[in-house]
Amino acid sequence: MPALTDAALDQIFREARTFRWWQNRPLAPETLRAIADLAKLGPTSANSSPGRFVFVVSPEAKEMLRPHLDEGNVRQTMSAPATAIVAYDTEFYEKLAFLAPHSPDARSWFAGKPAVIEETGFRNSALQGAYLIMAARSLGVDCGPMSGFSRSGVDQAFFPDGKIKSNFLINLGYGDPDKLHPRQPRFDFDAFSRIA
Template sequence: MLSALPDAVLDRLFRDARTHRWWQDRAIPEATLREVAELAKMGPTSANSCPGRFVFVVSPQAKEKLRPHLDEGNLRQTMSAPATVIVAYDTEFYEKLFYLAPNSPDARSWFAGKPDAIERAGFQGSCLQGAYLIMAARSLGLDCGPMGGFDRRGVDEAFFPGGRYKSNFLINLGYGIPEKLHERQPRLAFEDFCTVA
């Protein structure tokens, strides 16, 4: 039987973790980004479809490509972050199910030619995988700033011109500046968002 993680780990991943908007001028090694992705890919998705696709926007050229598609309020925090992850999903993820879901040889037929099923599984799975990426990044000592304030169509045209991938949300990654954090905003009480049936 698995035991609970130590409080210090839970604090790092959840209780003390915050959304960062101010960043130290400190690069993230590519090896760390790779490790983040290797951890994130282990989380579950429907039919093990793994529809999420991540673009780690790191270079000055790629940041400039992203800049015109950011909402004004997200410009500073994104342009100063060492890395920004475009969390997207592959609308043809089902073409890899022969490899990803070998125990379900008919899995491709659940999605191929069914746009509603593709959209639901792609969006839902990439949401999950983006959340796993946040947990993976925090576990490796990075801070995160997830956000949705950007022109999705513009990002798709700039980074995914073929139309196969669709952006979902962005995550700034780096080493935050704790002194710049405001007080944690409230959360709902258990009774306000949970029911035990």
């Protein structure tokens, strides 16, 4: 399989930025569906796919989200065309007969094991949220991921049955490039990686 072009790598990684200011352009529901349909293809443990996404778009849903945001995240979130709540289903293992048909005992790896459920759900939904960011960028949509919010408040507002828990948020839209600051530093390879 050939490598992606430099232009594609620029769009997804090298030139992509975290946006906090947004153009006044809506995101079509079809675009949000396309982003989710790409993100779902990324790997997860045992194909467990615990991630659940809620795309907060309507004014009513935005107002449900507002009181649970840290003060510094209110403006950027309320002005974003959409905010994805990246969450995880704590009963994801109930879907493994469908998701992992080659492993008929997969449910038993998780059922009745709350620590394993929590670790697997949180870790893999974080992966799926990262895939969502890459999918959005690949479709020309800018992202502003963040964790400054009350998880318990969001869970009560959006997942009152307690079976789904939030992980982090991603503002989505078309960023305003005029309000970007210079890219912040990144480590050189040897500062964060090694080949053993």
